[in-house]
Amino acid sequence: AQRVTQPEKLLSVFKGAPVELKCNYSYSGSPELFWYVQYSRQRLQLLLRHISRESIKGFTADLNKGETSFHLKKPFAQEEDSAMYYCALSGRGATNKLIFGTGTLLAVQP
Amino acid sequence: KAGVTQTPRYLIKTRGQQVTLSCSPISGHRSVSWYQQTPGQGLQFLFEYFSETQRNKGNFPGRFSGRQFSNSRSEMNVSTLELGDSALYLCASSYSGSYNEQFFGPGTRLTVL
Numbered sequence: 001a002q003r004v005t006q007p008e009k010l011l012s013v014f015k016g017a018p019v020e021l022k023c024n025y026s027y028s029g030s031p032e033l034f035w036y037v038q039y040s041r042q043r044l045q046l047l048l049r050h051i052s053r054e055s056i057k058g059f060t061a062d063l064n065k066g067e068t069s070f071h072l073k074k075p076f077a078q079e080e081d082s083a084m085y086y087c088a089l090s091g092r093g094a095t096n097k098l099i100f101g102t103g104t105l106l107a108v109q110p
Numbered sequence: 111k112a113g114v115t116q117t118p119r120y121l122i123k124t125r126g127q128q129v130t131l132s133c134s135p136i137s138g139h140r141s142v143s144w145y146q147q148t149p150g151q152g153l154q155f156l157f158e159y160f161s162e163t164q165r166n167k168g169n170f171p172g173r174f175s176g177r178q179f180s181n182s183r184s185e186m187n188v189s190t191l192e193l194g195d196s197a198l199y200l201c202a203s204s205y206s207g208s209y210n211e212q213f214f215g216p217g218t219r220l221t222v223l
Binding site for chain 2: 098100101103
């Protein structure tokens with residue numbers, strides 16, 4: 001079964017603390033993994049994807065095929081990072097279908 | 111350039127009625143996908159259209175249908191509404207092919223009474 005699991009509904013950290021948002025997936029094959037973010041009163045938007053191997057707003061995510069994980073990390077959290085974060089996967093082939101996790105609300109306290 | 115637009119933004123219907131939601135993609139985007147977002151089930155894929163053809167479909171009953179026009183604008187229709195259809199319906203557009211960044215609209219909030 002194709003599935004994305006985000007075990008934490010809420011992650012609360014203090015400003016300057018490291019952040020790790022967990023994401024595990026189940027997929028028969030080699031999926032493409034994404035992190036989407038939704039800031040308060042804004043649209044859902046792409047944060048980063050594993051194929052690009054880039055760092056966006058200080059966030060990075062490494063695909064671990066052995067553990068089927070794609071955790072999102074940032075060494076020093078900022079208050080503006082507070083948002084809802086969704087991990088998602090897309091299968092290979094001609095499709096843009098995304099399978100989303102249930103999301104993790106990151107709250108960065110001052 | 112203008113983002114993805116969805117109309118209407120809010121809708122209230124009663125059980126048994128039908129509803130049509132509209133999505134206008136970013137200019138040049140040929141793929142339009144629809145998602146249902148609820149507190150209980152999260153974001154679930156409904157279907158994707160590309161060049162007026164349904165390219166992929168999620169696990170929703172036949173009451174949910176969609177179409178895409180030659181200008182890439184898309185509509186989704188829900189017939190015989192049920193209380194459980196109350197949700198935020200999101201539309202996303204992207205260029206052709208897979209792995210393209212999807213740009214989401216603001217959503218249509220449907221309430222079924």
